[in-house]
Amino acid sequence: MRFLLVLLMVGSVSGCTRWSMNHHLNSAYRAYDRGNCEAVMLELSEVDRESRSRPYIWPQTAMLRGLCLERTKFYLDAAQTYQYIINEFPKSEYAYRARARIETLRILKFIPSSGFVPALPATIQ
Numbered sequence: 838m839r840f841l842l843v844l845l846m847v848g849s850v851s852g853c854t855r856w857s858m859n860h861h862l863n864s865a866y867r868a869y870d871r872g873n874c875e876a877v878m879l880e881l882s883e884v885d886r887e888s889r890s891r892p893y894i895w896p897q898t899a900m901l902r903g904l905c906l907e908r909t910k911f912y913l914d915a916a917q918t919y920q921y922i923i924n925e926f927p928k929s930e931y932a933y934r935a936r937a938r939i940e941t942l943r944i945l946k947f948i949p950s951s952g953f954v955p956a957l958p959a960t961i962q
Contacts, residue, residue, distance in 0.1 A: 858887040858894070865901060874905040896922050896931035903938065912947035 865880035881898050888894045903918035919935035926932050942948045 855891075858884055858891070861887070862894070862898070865898075869901060869905060869908075872908070874909050877901065877905045896926040896929045900931045900934060903935070907938070907942070912942055916942055916948045 861880045861883040865877045865884065868874075868876035868880060881902055884894065884898050888898070899918055899922050903915045903922070906912075906915035906918060916939055919939050922929070922935040923932045923939075939948070943950045
């Protein structure tokens, strides 16, 4: 009996976390549709906190973050976000979309067309 109770509690907690993550992700998409990128970034930070054990959601949140960066005219930051998606999730649908967004930014001349190299993380010496 005790085992069943523990199993039920574990199942309900993991379900609540997933529901909450989906709620924040849906809220981020609604905010993006309204053009409110500040709310998008806030909702995506909530999704990131709740999705640490669910890496399959990371390329989707990164893509939405990149689109919002583009919308707010942070083109180089958006391109670096897209490059992150390509590097970390090369076989995902989002990597294909990220390549297309980088190419669009190059064609529109928002980023340099030759040899775009994303910034490397700082090293502590």
